[in-house]
Amino acid sequence: MKTQVAIVGAGPSGLLLGQLLAKSGIANIVIEQRSGDYVLGRIRAGVLEQTTVDLLREAGVASRMDAEGLPHDGVELCFGGQRHRIDLHGLTGKQVMVYGQTEVTRDLMAARTAAGLPTVYEADEVAVHGFDSAHPSVTYLKDGVRHEVQADFIAGCDGFHGVCRASVPAGAITQHEKVYPFGWLGVLADVPPVSDELIYVHHDRGFALCSQRSKVRSRYYVQCSLDDKVEHWSDDAFWNELRARLPADTAANLVTGPSIEKSIAPLRSFVAEPLRFGRLMLVGDAGHIVPPTGAKGLNLAASDVGYLWQALQGFYAGRAGEIDHYSQRALARIWKAERFSWWMTSLMHRFPENGTFGHKMQIAEMEYLFSSRAAMTALAENYVGLPLVST
Structure with a gap:
């Protein structure tokens, strides 16, 4: 099989890139190691920057998000038992949109299926070849048969x-990494949120976050x-610990219920440089990871997609040099988001190893x-998302 762009990975970044490319008349195939149900079963972020919202609208997959998503005009930080908006x-x-990554993925899957665009799930032994040449390819095994996809470019969204x-x-x-000495225990439950907006909590017992996916x-x-x-954590133990970290009036309004998902996620900051290797481009988590404190993971993947989509449009419109700037442009925004996520993580979490000086x-x-209005503005600008630099 021949195509213009072979996309490895059917998460939101791969599917969004495929949708945008198709709308621009650029042929593509998506190849995914897991099943569609597995991809949809992954519980991930739910806060979308304006840039991400705009790209989903551009891709024609925003109707359900616009109908069911929750626009948020603010966010709260709690320190010393006091909530500050x-x-x-x-x-x-600007605002952010609360709409779960699972729902974004579901919308993108539905749009790709409706458009009849080629997608391969449960592809075994996926491998990329020749990306340092003008003729890269992706091979995979499906139902015991080996397949090869020849392409102009490979997008690594895996x-x-x-x-x-x-x-x-x-x-x-070159890989840069910081591993944090703690994780997040997360619970998903069908209960109404304790607040209309997200609450980030700094407490002597440790950080807490009150987030939401819907009403x-x-x-x-x-x-x-x-x-x-x-x-080690029963539902009751989790709810009791969460209450202990919230202000008394907030804890009193907390509605609890059985968890439908419970997991522990380690926190790390990671960036790979560069993001381009010949005809292979890294996108999203393949090239960088941020701690979830700043709600940047999915949004950075979307901005990578935006930059790569622009570059590939330029390439196929006869402006071949635009592809040369993908890595530099994406990394400039990535490092700014990494800084913000590191800062938020450093500010809000308990670091016993930093002693009393660190706490002060x-x-x-x-x-x-x-x-300081200037300091709050800086936080707000980063939280809603820095703009994509246009070509």
């Missing part, structure tokens, strides 16, 4: 553990040890933040 819209003129970045020669890539489905997190195990610095930082 950051007026995102008032400070920036995540942190995928084959694309792993196929790059070690000497051609009847909530996502809550508490900071935990990396050595902790999900099976967090208090001073938070007190300055809430007393």
Whole structure:
């Protein structure tokens, strides 16, 4: 089979890229190792930046998001038992949209199926070849038959553990990483959110986050040890710990119920440089990871897609040089988001190893933040998402 762009990975970044390319008349195929049901079963982020919302609308897959998503004009930070609201819209003129990644993926899958675009699920032994030449290809095994897809470009949208970045020669890539000494224990439950907006909590017992997916489905997190195990946490134990970290009036309004998903996620910051290797482009988690504190993971993947889509449009319109700028442009935005996510993580979590001095610095930082419109504006600008730099 021949196509113009072979996309490895059917998560939201791969599917969004495929949809945008198809709307631009650029042929593509998506190849995914897992089943469609497995992809939909992954519980991920739910806060979308304006840039991501705009790309979903451009791709023609935003009707359900616009009908069911929850626009948020602000976000709250809780410190010393007091809730402080950051007026995102008032400070920036922008908002964020609460709409789960699972639903984004579902919408993209439905649109791809309706358009009759080729997608291969449960592809075994996926491998990328010849990406340092003008004739790259992707091979895979499906139902015992080996297939080869010849393409002009390969988009590696296959995540942190995928084959694309792993196929790059070690000497051609530089990897930067910070692993945090804690994780997040998260619970998804069909209960109404405790607040209309997200609440980030700094507490002596550890960080907590009150998030949501809809008006009847909530996502809550508490900071935990990396050595902790999900099976050590009953639902009652989780709700009791969450209550202990919330202000008393907020805890009193918390509605609890049986969890429908419970997991522990480690936190890390990771960036691979560059993101282009000949005709292979890394996109999303294949090239970078952020701690979830700043709600940037899915949004950074979407901005990568935006940059790559622009570059490929330019290439096929006769402006071949635009593809040369993909990595540089994407990484400039990635590092800014990495900085913000690192800052939010450093501000809101408990770091016992930093001692009393580190704790006092967090208090001073938070007190300055809430007393300075400039500081709140900087937080708001980063939280709603920095703009994509146009070509």
